[in-house]
Amino acid sequence: AQSVAQPEDQVNVAEGNPLTVKCTYSVSGxxxxxxxxxxxxxxxxxxxxxxxxxxxxxxxxxxxxxxNKSQTSFHLKKPSALVSDSALxxxxxxxxxxxxxxxxxxxxxxxx
Amino acid sequence: SAVISQKPxxxxxxRGTSLTIQCQVDSQVTMMFWYRQQPGQSxxxxxxxxxxSEATYESGFVIDKFPISRPNLTFSTLTVSNMSPxxxxxxxxxxxxxxxxEAFFGQGTRLTVV
Numbered sequence: 001a002q003s004v005a006q007p008e009d010q011v012n013v014a015e016g017n018p019l020t021v022k023c024t025y026s027v028s029g030x031x032x033x034x035x036x037x038x039x040x041x042x043x044x045x046x047x048x049x050x051x052x053x054x055x056x057x058x059x060x061x062x063x064x065x066x067x068n069k070s071q072t073s074f075h076l077k078k079p080s081a082l083v084s085d086s087a088l089x090x091x092x093x094x095x096x097x098x099x100x101x102x103x104x105x106x107x108x109x110x111x112x
Numbered sequence: 113s114a115v116i117s118q119k120p121x122x123x124x125x126x127r128g129t130s131l132t133i134q135c136q137v138d139s140q141v142t143m144m145f146w147y148r149q150q151p152g153q154s155x156x157x158x159x160x161x162x163x164x165s166e167a168t169y170e171s172g173f174v175i176d177k178f179p180i181s182r183p184n185l186t187f188s189t190l191t192v193s194n195m196s197p198x199x200x201x202x203x204x205x206x207x208x209x210x211x212x213x214e215a216f217f218g219q220g221t222r223l224t225v226v
Contacts, residue, residue, distance in 0.1 A: 034214055043118070043204055043217035044155075090154065098208070099145075100215055102155045 002027045002095035004074075006103035013110055019081040021106045023074045023091030032094040033074045035065055038105075039087045047089075050074060061085070081110045114139055114207050118218030125195055125225050132191045133221045135205035140185035145215070146178070149202040158203075161188045195225045 004025045013019050025031055032051055036044040048059025055067045065076045074091060091103040115138040125131050135144065146158040158178055159167040167180040181189045192199055205218045 036217075041121075041220075041222065043116075043219040044206075044215075046214040046216065049214050099157060099160075100155075104154045 004091045004093045004103040006106045010107040013081050019078040021076040021089050025093050034092040035076050036090045037087045083110050086110045114216040116218040122222040130193045135188045137186045141207040144188045145206040146190045147204045197225045200225050
């Protein structure tokens with residue numbers, strides 16, 4: 001069965017420092033991978049996706065993610081974090097029935 | 113892309129009552145999805161709503177507790193019936209643009225049952 005794992009409940013980073021949020025996946029076949037962000041009292045907003053092609057995917061708000069097939073990972077990155085990036089981040093994968101399976105979520109806290 | 117309007121944004125309800133959540137999409141979509149996000153948890157799919165047919169429920173969710181309507185290709189409702197405090201969650205509707213496409217979400221309904 002398809003699944004994703006986010007090993008960190010929370011990531012703390014100082015503003016201006018690089019931000020990485022980890023995600024590993026387990027799928028049969030080619031993975032369709034997604035990152036979403038949830039701000040307090042808001043729905044989920046799409047950040048980026050990997051379907052095929054370049055392993056480095058660029059998305060919204062300066063975020064990017066690197067698909068690594070050998071390590072079955074899809075880590076989210078941002079070169080220089082902002083305080084406004086503080087939010088809950090979800091990695092997701094499509095299963096064989098087209099449904100999205102979400103990771104547990106990682107709370108990102110960026111301190112000034 | 114799709115713009116989804118969901119209402120109410122929040123509500124506080126008495127146990128034993130029911131709440132209907134509405135979800136309006138700005139374009140016609142085949143499938144709409146309803147999720148529950150319990151406090152501090154990830155999203156769990158409740159059901160998939162297709163226009164013209166009964167909703168398909170995931171394991172652990174039943175139609176009597178979460179009846180869903182899908183009268184047309186732009187609108188759906190989810191009712192949380194006979195509520196208990198355990199139903200306190202954020203409920204989100206979502207639409208999909210296909211296997212390789214991303215999903216779009218409403219802003220969610222924060223439900224508190226007292």
